[in-house]
Amino acid sequence: GTNQSWGGRFSEPTDAFVERFTASVDFDQRLALHDIQGSIAHATMLARVEVLTDEERDAIIEGLAEIRGEIEAGTFEWSVALEDVHMNIEARLTEKIGITGKKLHTGRSRNDQVATDIRLFLRDEIDKVSAELARLREGLITLADREADTIMPGFTHLQTAQPVTFGHHLLAWQEMIARDHERLLDCRRRVNVMPLGAAALAGTTYPIDRHVTAELLGFERPAENSLDAVSDRDFAIEFTAFSSILLMHLSRMSEELVLWTSAQFAFVDLPDRFCTGSSIMPQKKNPDVPELVRGKTGRVYGHLIGLLTLMKSQPLAYNKDNQEDKEPLFDTLDTVKGCLRAFADMVPAIEPRKTSMTEAARRGFSTATDLADYLVRKGVAFRDAHEIVGQSVAFGLREGKDLSEMTLEELRQFSATIEADVFDVLTLEGSVAARNHIGGTAPDQVRAAAQRARDALATL
Ligand code: ARG
Numbered sequence: 001g002t003n004q005s006w007g008g009r010f011s012e013p014t015d016a017f018v019e020r021f022t023a024s025v026d027f028d029q030r031l032a033l034h035d036i037q038g039s040i041a042h043a044t045m046l047a048r049v050e051v052l053t054d055e056e057r058d059a060i061i062e063g064l065a066e067i068r069g070e071i072e073a074g075t076f077e078w079s080v081a082l083e084d085v086h087m088n089i090e091a092r093l094t095e096k097i098g099i100t101g102k103k104l105h106t107g108r109s110r111n112d113q114v115a116t117d118i119r120l121f122l123r124d125e126i127d128k129v130s131a132e133l134a135r136l137r138e139g140l141i142t143l144a145d146r147e148a149d150t151i152m153p154g155f156t157h158l159q160t161a162q163p164v165t166f167g168h169h170l171l172a173w174q175e176m177i178a179r180d181h182e183r184l185l186d187c188r189r190r191v192n193v194m195p196l197g198a199a200a201l202a203g204t205t206y207p208i209d210r211h212v213t214a215e216l217l218g219f220e221r222p223a224e225n226s227l228d229a230v231s232d233r234d235f236a237i238e239f240t241a242f243s244s245i246l247l248m249h250l251s252r253m254s255e256e257l258v259l260w261t262s263a264q265f266a267f268v269d270l271p272d273r274f275c276t277g278s279s280i281m282p283q284k285k286n287p288d289v290p291e292l293v294r295g296k297t298g299r300v301y302g303h304l305i306g307l308l309t310l311m312k313s314q315p316l317a318y319n320k321d322n323q324e325d326k327e328p329l330f331d332t333l334d335t336v337k338g339c340l341r342a343f344a345d346m347v348p349a350i351e352p353r354k355t356s357m358t359e360a361a362r363r364g365f366s367t368a369t370d371l372a373d374y375l376v377r378k379g380v381a382f383r384d385a386h387e388i389v390g391q392s393v394a395f396g397l398r399e400g401k402d403l404s405e406m407t408l409e410e411l412r413q414f415s416a417t418i419e420a421d422v423f424d425v426l427t428l429e430g431s432v433a434a435r436n437h438i439g440g441t442a443p444d445q446v447r448a449a450a451q452r453a454r455d456a457l458a459t460l
Helices: 016-022 025-048 054-073 085-103 110-146 166-191 210-216 226-231 234-260 288-311 320-349 354-362 368-377 382-399 408-412 422-426 428-433 443-458
Strands: 151-156 159-165
Touching (some): 025 110, 025 210, 054 085, 110 166, 110 234, 110 443, 151 428, 159 166, 288 320, 368 422
Antiparallel strands (some): 151 159
């Protein structure tokens, strides 16, 4: 045998390159504190069912607590020869408490251990991500409420369509993020299931009590099937899918911020602390934060495809392939947390340039639909109204005049139905106020929607 923990049946030591190639400790040490948490619960359960004595349990728990201290202090010495986080910690435990340390692994395998560690770790991380999502939503709702009366052009095909309120636009963002938040909390339910007890794949011959371990670790329940428990990583895929959709949304928001901060749009300003300059062009102030969020979206999509591909052909149950689940998951988490923090910090600091937004809404004939609706109310069929307004717009384009800038006589060239009351509907304020139903852009509706969004957030 060799001196490896599994070396009994081996007649020569592992090739030095293979040892490095198969090791995961450089990255899976990030699971260390959750590995210890899982081991303490496992040892506690083993004592409860009298597989360990109370003294053995106490020695194990004390040893693990000391190791946790070493890891937190940064004095723990990780060894590539010990392959992964699990064997590093177990070897150190045995170094500290002797033979009792070797009993910790009774009724357990690294297969159910690693699956448990990732779930415990991810559950904690999900709670952090959830708090950041709540902070971002809060910022959007507050800004939307404040900007319920601010008028901007709404776009389709990025061409001026109809006036909307800035508050309404911000609440559209909030809806996207609220759905992402729901997806995350739904994902958490499936993360929160305990693999321990599945052992290598078939379960264990010891009289374990999985309900005890699950309860100690705050899991909803033990996993139903041992083969599935050790091999399933779809919970990690699901988190990465949530992340991809979230970043798709943040990327859309980013794109709008990049457009809006340009001199050509000039709809908003971002404070200097969220921007950077150019090393050659002294006048520049670049929206780097939204640009980078837009860019980082791609790497998370990549991790989603990477994890799906990692799993797609694996036969049951555990395969070493699964060691490759960690780096994409960790990087997804780091990316999502960074992007969310940037957005949650930045959103409350967005400075709307109201005059410039309203001016833009005034250009581009954004009240043309209102004029058509006005004609319909006076008895004109909608298709005819559409044609009449189309001709008015063509006239306006030739003369360089918005609809609201035309005289009554000018407007009446196209339809004698038009009367002096037309000017009420041609104002931007009249246009948005008229869209006065749930989900509409009227300022009162925006304020009511902001209140409902705030209530939904409070009941989370
Ligand atoms: N480092 C391994 C992983 O991340 C732990 C489980 C190893 N199990 C095994 N039978 N080799 O997947």
